Amino acid sequence: MQSVKYALDEFVDDLNGLIDGGASQEKIFDTGSTYLERFINDPNAVPEKYRNPTGVGKRANHGTYVLYHGDNGLLVTSVVWGAGDHLGPHDHRTWGMIGVIGNTITETRFKRKDDRSREDFAILEQDRVNIVKPGDISLLIPDVDEIHQMDNLTDIPTVEIHVYGNDLRGLERSRFDLETGKVTTFATQRFDNC
């Protein structure tokens, strides 16, 4: 009998197969999102310790945990948004796929309306608001559709699985101030488990 479980190592093997096989970004989105859909279908595929906010430090109501990182750049993380957690508009500079395990997250997408001639200034326009539900996959397409704001408007934590084409640690990205247009450069330094 075929098992319905889809373990992390099997999920990662399938993703690595795609990436190492030279799949285009489009193919990674098409096929990889079906792998992610399968993976998030079983919340127990993620260790319980990576399904809760850290409870300590500056962002005690948040948690980011690396589940896998490969030499080819593949990064799989678990991101936990506690009740009321919020992160303002930012970009990613790599392709990404996000799936939710249980609960929902409110994701607001923005489009850049300026000509990108200034590094420290951007005009953003709200494009759409998605209530991302379990089983939905949200795609991050570099330069095209990758600026979002995240809000957990519920009263329980939301767990997401993020899959990226590059390690975010040290990757220069941008945060956007909607009121002033100011762009601030930042880079993820570390995750909560490494």
Ligand SMILES: [Fe+2]
């Ligand atoms: Fe993000």
